[in-house]
Amino acid sequence: MIRVLLVDDQALLRAGLRMILDNAEDMVVVGEAADGAEVVATVAESAPDVVLMDIRMPDVDGLEATRLVRDRFDGPRVLILTTFDLDEYVYAALRAGASGFILKDTLAADLLSAIRAVARGDAIVAPAVTKRLIERHIGTSADPLPRSEHELRMLTRRELEVLELVARGLSNAEIAGRLFLTEGTVKGHVSRILAKLALRDRVQAVVLAYECGLVRAGNV
CATH class of the missing domain: 3.40.50.2300 (Response regulator)
Structure with a gap:
């Protein structure tokens, strides 16, 4: 319950x-x-x-x-x-x-x-709403947390692919279908991404992906 x-x-x-x-x-x-x-x-x-x-x-x-x-x-x-x-x-x-x-x-x-x-x-993380939110607030937050694309260098190519799809609002199941992986494998990739980048959850991963330029607001 x-x-x-x-x-x-x-x-x-x-x-x-x-x-x-x-x-x-x-x-x-x-x-x-x-x-x-x-x-x-x-x-x-x-x-x-x-x-x-x-x-x-x-x-x-x-x-x-x-x-x-x-x-x-x-x-x-x-x-x-x-x-x-x-x-x-x-x-x-x-x-x-x-x-x-x-x-x-x-x-x-x-x-x-x-x-x-x-x-x-x-x-x-609803993609359409996230896009508008990021467009309005990236770089204008009263409590900025500067991010750089250099932070993404610690991720593997597959992890970058997964992060980009997470930022576009796809679920683990949808990412698995897109990349021809099992859902468990995707979940493992997401966990490693969060650990490597010291992020709390998928929401913070989305924010970082936009701040680092991995995903552009107009391309979601």
């Missing part, structure tokens, strides 16, 4: 999300928070697997709340809720440790799929 914590300052939206999750046989809502300031205490109390986090909230926003969760707890993974226009903090939230982002107007089935993916350790 996937334990989910809802964090949003709008009670109506939390109620709608709870209704969707309550109808999923493999999920349970273990708590709610109306502000980022409540997140740490609520996470400690409810022990969620996934924190569904709004980005824009009064007092403590989703960016700071994500940092707090990732700094103080090992288990919970953060899935950011954002608007279609892409909040200016989403890119920074991914860097702060969020496992991905999902639009507030997404279909219920896609929301549930995203939560399941994050719970099992995957990252949610």
